[in-house]
Amino acid sequence: MQVDISLKKIEDRSYTIFIEPIEKIRNLSKAVIVTNPKVAGLHLGYLLPKIEASELYIVTLPDGEDYKNEQALNYLLERLFDHKIDRKSTLIAFGGGVIGDMTGFAAAIYQRGIDFIQIPTTLLSQVDASVGGKTGINNRFGKNLIGAFHQPKAVYIDTHFLTTLPQREFAAGVAEIVKMAVVFDKEFFAWLEEHDLYEEEHLKYAIKRSVELKAAIVAKDEREGGMRASLNYGHTFAHVIENETNYKRFLHGEAVAIGMVMANELAKLMDLMSQEDAQRVKTLLEKYNLPTCYEIKDVDSFYEHFFLDKKTQADKIKFVLPRGVGDFVITDSVPKERVFEALKRFTRC
Numbered sequence: 001m002q003v004d005i006s007l008k009k010i011e012d013r014s015y016t017i018f019i020e021p022i023e024k025i026r027n028l029s030k031a032v033i034v035t036n037p038k039v040a041g042l043h044l045g046y047l048l049p050k051i052e053a054s055e056l057y058i059v060t061l062p063d064g065e066d067y068k069n070e071q072a073l074n075y076l077l078e079r080l081f082d083h084k085i086d087r088k089s090t091l092i093a094f095g096g097g098v099i100g101d102m103t104g105f106a107a108a109i110y111q112r113g114i115d116f117i118q119i120p121t122t123l124l125s126q127v128d129a130s131v132g133g134k135t136g137i138n139n140r141f142g143k144n145l146i147g148a149f150h151q152p153k154a155v156y157i158d159t160h161f162l163t164t165l166p167q168r169e170f171a172a173g174v175a176e177i178v179k180m181a182v183v184f185d186k187e188f189f190a191w192l193e194e195h196d197l198y199e200e201e202h203l204k205y206a207i208k209r210s211v212e213l214k215a216a217i218v219a220k221d222e223r224e225g226g227m228r229a230s231l232n233y234g235h236t237f238a239h240v241i242e243n244e245t246n247y248k249r250f251l252h253g254e255a256v257a258i259g260m261v262m263a264n265e266l267a268k269l270m271d272l273m274s275q276e277d278a279q280r281v282k283t284l285l286e287k288y289n290l291p292t293c294y295e296i297k298d299v300d301s302f303y304e305h306f307f308l309d310k311k312t313q314a315d316k317i318k319f320v321l322p323r324g325v326g327d328f329v330i331t332d333s334v335p336k337e338r339v340f341e342a343l344k345r346f347t348r349c
């Protein structure tokens with residue numbers, strides 16, 4: 001099974017997303033596998049025989065969102081210089097979204113840009129993070145605030161890796177699947193309501209459908225000039241929650257689950273979404289034990305955080321709001337009072 005992503009304007013950035021067991025990745029010159037100790041311990045033995053490169057190095061970064069930062073990035077760049085990585089070399093991101101985002105960003109800036117490929121090992125990175133070329137790191141001001149658009153040369157999605165994924169991480173991936181369905185595809189959403197993703201065949205279908213949906217929007221709007229912002233549904237809120245809790249309390253997908261419920265509250269207040277559709281989304285998230293509430297301690301400060309969001313421009317906060325299940329609007333004209341009204345509904349959980 002494979003999905004082709006065609007970036008129309010500059011064809012050489014198009015690539016294939018393979019959704020099948022990895023057989024061989026051939027003809028690499030110098031290559032560096034970037035991973036973390038957990039993924040290396042579990043899966044490097046499976047991957048190594050499948051990589052054919054003239055020279056192969058492994059760099060391990062510390063595990064976790066806490067380390068998606070300048071220090072870890074700098075450590076990675078220094079190892080690349082140590083190994084005399086050149087402009088014909090390839091980085092291989094082998095891990096979840098954190099490894100993917102950091103490796104992609106290192107590839108974007110090392111010697112002004114080298115190739116990288118994505119081998120995502122979490123559900124979240126298989127359905128979302130490995131596709132589309134958003135790369136970057138966090139800093140103390142917020143999430144993904146330093147980064148670049150840099151497309152991988154290929155993505156290899158092998159569900160073998162998911163056999164070792166903890167339940168909580170699995171559910172975090174489901175949150176991004178639900179996101180794609182709510183904004184783009186009401187039939188897929190209804191299918192998700194009817195099918196259990198713990199069954200392998202169902203999971204494979206959900207991965208394929210999510211990747212197709214993401215690839216389609218990225219192909220139309222690679223650099224988020226417009227419609228790609230739809231993939232940020234729930235994230236305007238999620239990024240504030242992640243930052244306020246120092247990336248420790250919630251996984252990214254969990255914060256996105258809460259963020260979608262918050263966005264839905266706002267969409268209801270704007271008469272865009274019915275209570276019934278909002279409840280369907282919440283019920284689906286709850287089915288996978290995802291959190292759907294975060295107690296906002298200080299509404300003013302939560303609101304102020306929105307101004308650091310990359311979608312906020314000229315002091316106008318841009319929200320992605322569902323227009324029911326399967327449709328959305330991107331709007332920067334939500335009255336401040338409405339936003340406060342929605343946020344105040346989360347001062348108690």
Ligand SMILES: NC(=O)c1ccc[n+]([C@@H]2O[C@H](COP(=O)([O-])OP(=O)(O)OC[C@H]3O[C@@H](n4cnc5c(N)ncnc54)[C@H](O)[C@@H]3O)[C@@H](O)[C@H]2O)c1
Pocket residue numbers: 036038039042063064065068095096097098099101121122123124125128129130131132133134135144161162163164165166169172251252253
């Ligand atoms: N670039 C994008 O388009 C995009 C999209 C969505 C999310 N993201 C980013 O991705 C990150 C979240 O990604 P994530 O949820 O994969 O988190 P993660 O990369 O932190 O991985 C989650 C945990 O699972 C472990 N792990 C990875 N593979 C495993 C496996 N097969 N078995 C057992 N454990 C495994 C990791 O070591 C880690 O501890 C966030 O930083 C988010 O901002 C980026």
Ligand SMILES: O=C(O)C(=O)C[C@@H](O)[C@H](O)[C@H](O)COP(=O)(O)O
Pocket residue numbers: 128131132134143144176224228229231232235310
């Ligand atoms: O690919 C995209 O576009 C997304 O928005 C995917 C999101 O799931 C992802 O979390 C992304 O990193 C958020 O984008 P950001 O530009 O708000 O950092």
Ligand SMILES: [Zn+2]
Pocket residue numbers: 128176235252256
């Ligand atoms: Zn996300």
